[in-house]
Amino acid sequence: MATRKPPDTSTPADKPTPPGKVATINDIARLAGVSKKTVSRIINRSPLVHKDTREKVEALMREVGYVPDPMARGLAFRRAFLIGMVYDNPTAQYIVDMQYGALDALRDSGFELVVHPCDTRSTGYIDGVRRFVQQQKLHGVMLVPRASDDPALARMLEEIGCRYSRIVPVADDPTDGRLVVTHDRDGAAEAADYLQTLGHRDIAVITGPLSYRSAVERTAGFVETLAARGIGIPKARIVEAGYTFESGVVAAEKLLAGRKRPTAIFAENDEMAAGVYKVAMRAGINIPRDLAVIGFDDSPLASRLWPSLTSVRRHTRDTGRIAATMLIRADGDAMRAASVRPHLIVRDSCQPPR
Amino acid sequence: MATRKPPDTSTPADKPTPPGKVATINDIARLAGVSKKTVSRIINRSPLVHKDTREKVEALMREVGYVPDPMARGLAFRRAFLIGMVYDNPTAQYIVDMQYGALDALRDSGFELVVHPCDTRSTGYIDGVRRFVQQQKLHGVMLVPRASDDPALARMLEEIGCRYSRIVPVADDPTDGRLVVTHDRDGAAEAADYLQTLGHRDIAVITGPLSYRSAVERTAGFVETLAARGIGIPKARIVEAGYTFESGVVAAEKLLAGRKRPTAIFAENDEMAAGVYKVAMRAGINIPRDLAVIGFDDSPLASRLWPSLTSVRRHTRDTGRIAATMLIRADGDAMRAASVRPHLIVRDSCQPPR
DNA sequence: CTGAAAGCGCTTACAG
DNA sequence: CTGAAAGCGCTTACAG
Known part of the structure; x- marks a missing residue:
C-alpha cells in the first residue's frame, strides 16, 4: 500500500470543476493541492516529481477525466500536436492503408493526423507544403511516395527544422529525416x-x-x-x-x-x-x-x-505505423531507419508456359 | 487611386520582425501603427474597421506573409480550426474521394482536415468520437456513411454542441445537423x-x-x-x-x-x-x-x-466538398441541406436477354 | 470606428 | 523535488 498522506488542507478554494466546463490544469492543481507547474511536469513525464505526488495527481487526472488542451500546449510549445501526411496521388487503397497505419501509431498519443495531398509535378508544391507545415506548426510530417522521392522537399523540411520520416524503396543518402525502407x-x-x-x-x-x-x-x-x-x-x-x-x-x-x-x-x-x-x-x-x-x-x-x-x-499499414511512430517517439533518435519487406502472394494468374 | 496618407510616425518601435521568426499580430500592429485589436478585427472580417485602415493593414499582412497562428486563435476562441471526418470503413476509393472533396472546400480557409475512422459496431465508439471532438475542440465534423446512419452519434454531437454535417441516402428527421442527401x-x-x-x-x-x-x-x-x-x-x-x-x-x-x-x-x-x-x-x-x-x-x-x-x-468528391463547406461557412445556416444525385454510367456488362 | 486590460490553458526560465 | 512570474499569440468584454 502507498503511504497514507494527511488530507491536504492547504488548497484555498477546494470546489470542484463547474459542470459543463472541462477541467483545466488549474483545476487539477487546485484539487491536488500542488502548483500547476507540478501538474505540467507530470503531463510531460518529467522525472523531477516525487513518486507519491505523481501518483496522487495521476489518479486525480484519471478520475476527473482530465486531458491537457492540445492548443494551449501547442501554443506554449510553439509546436502543434499534429502529424502531417504528405502524398501525391497513389492508389486509394495505398493512401488509406497508410493512414490506418499512422493512426494506429497515433492512437492515445495525443497526436492527430492531418492529410495533405499534393501534386509533385506542379511548380510551387514545395511552397505549399512549407506553408502547411509552418502555419500549422506541425510536429512532423510523413513523406509518402512519390513525395518522398523528391530531395528538394526533404531539403526544405530540414531548412525549416521540421522533423520528417520518408518512406523510400531503398535506403539513400543519410539526411536528417527518418527512413522507412520498403525494399x-x-x-x-x-x-x-x-x-x-x-x-x-x-x-x-x-x-x-x-x-x-x-x-x-x-x-x-x-x-x-x-x-x-x-x-x-x-x-x-x-x-x-x-x-x-x-x-x-x-x-x-x-x-x-x-x-x-x-x-x-x-x-x-x-x-x-x-x-x-x-x-x-x-x-x-x-x-x-x-x-x-x-x-x-x-x-x-x-x-x-x-x-x-x-x-x-x-505491408503498407505497417509502413505507415512505423513512419508515424518515428515522428512521435521521444527517443526517436534511437530509431532513424527501419525496414519493411515485401513478399509474393501466389494466386491463380501464373502457371508454367506451354 | 487610394487617398495618400501621411506617413505614420506614431509607432514607437518601428523595427521589422526579426529574421527566422514568423510575424505575429503584435508585429503587424506595431508596423501598421494600430492596436492588435484592430488587426484582430481585420483577421476576423469585422465590418467595424475603417476602409483605409483595413486596406493598409491587409497590404502589410500580405507583404510580410503574415498568417494568424491557428493554435493561438483556437485557444482564445476555445475552438480549433480543424474539421473532423468520421467514417466506418467504406471502400478506400470512397474515403479518398470524400477526403479530396473536403480538402477542396478547406483549401485556403485556414482549416485542416483530421481523419477519424471508427467501428460503429464496437461499443463505446460514440465515446471515442466524443473524446476526439472534445479534446481537439473540433470546429465541426463530417459524418460519412455508415457513421452518418446512427442517430445516437448525431444526438451525442448535439448534446456537446458540436456542429456536424451528415451524408445520408435520404433526407430524414430534421436535426441540428446539416444534411447532404445523396438520393x-x-x-x-x-x-x-x-x-x-x-x-x-x-x-x-x-x-x-x-x-x-x-x-x-x-x-x-x-x-x-x-x-x-x-x-x-x-x-x-x-x-x-x-x-x-x-x-x-x-x-x-x-x-x-x-x-x-x-x-x-x-x-x-x-x-x-x-x-x-x-x-x-x-x-x-x-x-x-x-x-x-x-x-x-x-x-x-x-x-x-x-x-x-x-x-x-x-459524385463522392462533390459530396465531400459540400459537407465540409457547410461546416466552415459563416452563413452556414443559409445552407442546411443540399442534394447530390447519382446517375448510371453505361459500360459493357449489360445487353438484352437471349 | 478604435484601443487597453484581462484571459484562453498551457510551458519556459528562473529561483529556491 | 517544487513553485511564482512571465509569456506563447490570439480574442472577449468593456470602454470611449
Whole structure:
C-alpha cells in the first residue's frame, strides 16, 4: 500500500470543476493541492516529481477525466500536436492503408493526423507544403511516395527544422529525416524467381515511370535476378508505363501485339496488371494458360480480378505505423531507419508456359 | 487611386520582425501603427474597421506573409480550426474521394482536415468520437456513411454542441445537423429502368446489409421502379449481403446455382458486382451475353473488370466538398441541406436477354 | 470606428 | 523535488 498522506488542507478554494466546463490544469492543481507547474511536469513525464505526488495527481487526472488542451500546449510549445501526411496521388487503397497505419501509431498519443495531398509535378508544391507545415506548426510530417522521392522537399523540411520520416524503396543518402525502407527490389526479385522456377524464359516487364524510384528499384530487382538465373530480357520486352490502368492497357497492347508473345508479364503495380488482363481478355489470350501475369501491391483488385492475380504484398499499414511512430517517439533518435519487406502472394494468374 | 496618407510616425518601435521568426499580430500592429485589436478585427472580417485602415493593414499582412497562428486563435476562441471526418470503413476509393472533396472546400480557409475512422459496431465508439471532438475542440465534423446512419452519434454531437454535417441516402428527421442527401434511391431506380428497357424480366438483387440505410434505399428504389413497370421480384431473387466482395461471391453462388437463373443482377455496390463476375466466370456464364450485371459506386474497379461494369456514379468528391463547406461557412445556416444525385454510367456488362 | 486590460490553458526560465 | 512570474499569440468584454 502507498503511504497514507494527511488530507491536504492547504488548497484555498477546494470546489470542484463547474459542470459543463472541462477541467483545466488549474483545476487539477487546485484539487491536488500542488502548483500547476507540478501538474505540467507530470503531463510531460518529467522525472523531477516525487513518486507519491505523481501518483496522487495521476489518479486525480484519471478520475476527473482530465486531458491537457492540445492548443494551449501547442501554443506554449510553439509546436502543434499534429502529424502531417504528405502524398501525391497513389492508389486509394495505398493512401488509406497508410493512414490506418499512422493512426494506429497515433492512437492515445495525443497526436492527430492531418492529410495533405499534393501534386509533385506542379511548380510551387514545395511552397505549399512549407506553408502547411509552418502555419500549422506541425510536429512532423510523413513523406509518402512519390513525395518522398523528391530531395528538394526533404531539403526544405530540414531548412525549416521540421522533423520528417520518408518512406523510400531503398535506403539513400543519410539526411536528417527518418527512413522507412520498403525494399521494393526484393519483392520484384521474388516475382522473377517465381516465374523462372515455373519455367518461363520469355518474360516482359511493364514498369512504372522511371522517374519514380520505386519503378527503378522494381525493374532492377526483376531484371537483375533473371539475369543471375541466365535469363536476359531484350529491350523491347521492357515497356515503361505510368502506374495507371490505362497506361497498362497501352503497354500490354504493345507487348501482346506480335506473333511472338512473351509467356509472362510482370507489371510493376496491380493497376497495370489489370490493364494486361483487359488486353488479354479482349484478344482471347487465356490467363494463366497462355500468359502468366504478376502484379505489385497486393491491392484488393488482385483478388477481384479473374483469375485472381499473383502479386507482391507491401505491408503498407505497417509502413505507415512505423513512419508515424518515428515522428512521435521521444527517443526517436534511437530509431532513424527501419525496414519493411515485401513478399509474393501466389494466386491463380501464373502457371508454367506451354 | 487610394487617398495618400501621411506617413505614420506614431509607432514607437518601428523595427521589422526579426529574421527566422514568423510575424505575429503584435508585429503587424506595431508596423501598421494600430492596436492588435484592430488587426484582430481585420483577421476576423469585422465590418467595424475603417476602409483605409483595413486596406493598409491587409497590404502589410500580405507583404510580410503574415498568417494568424491557428493554435493561438483556437485557444482564445476555445475552438480549433480543424474539421473532423468520421467514417466506418467504406471502400478506400470512397474515403479518398470524400477526403479530396473536403480538402477542396478547406483549401485556403485556414482549416485542416483530421481523419477519424471508427467501428460503429464496437461499443463505446460514440465515446471515442466524443473524446476526439472534445479534446481537439473540433470546429465541426463530417459524418460519412455508415457513421452518418446512427442517430445516437448525431444526438451525442448535439448534446456537446458540436456542429456536424451528415451524408445520408435520404433526407430524414430534421436535426441540428446539416444534411447532404445523396438520393441513392434514384440511382437504383435508373438501374432498374435500364434493365427493364433492355428487356429483362427475371431480375435479381444483391443488397447491402439492410441495417445500412443506403442498402434499404437502393433496394426500395430498384424494386419499386420495377414494380411500377409491372415486373415483380420474388423473395428468392433478393439476397442480402455485406457490401464486400466475399459476400457478393456467396450471394451470387446462391443466385446462379439452380437451373433457372436470373438474366440480370443488380449488385448494390461494385465490390459485390465483382463477386458476381467471379462466380459467373468460374461457372462459364458469359457476361453480358448470359447475364447482365449492374453495380453501384462507379469505383475504379468498374472499369478494371472485364467486361467493364455498368454502374451508378455517386459524385463522392462533390459530396465531400459540400459537407465540409457547410461546416466552415459563416452563413452556414443559409445552407442546411443540399442534394447530390447519382446517375448510371453505361459500360459493357449489360445487353438484352437471349 | 478604435484601443487597453484581462484571459484562453498551457510551458519556459528562473529561483529556491 | 517544487513553485511564482512571465509569456506563447490570439480574442472577449468593456470602454470611449
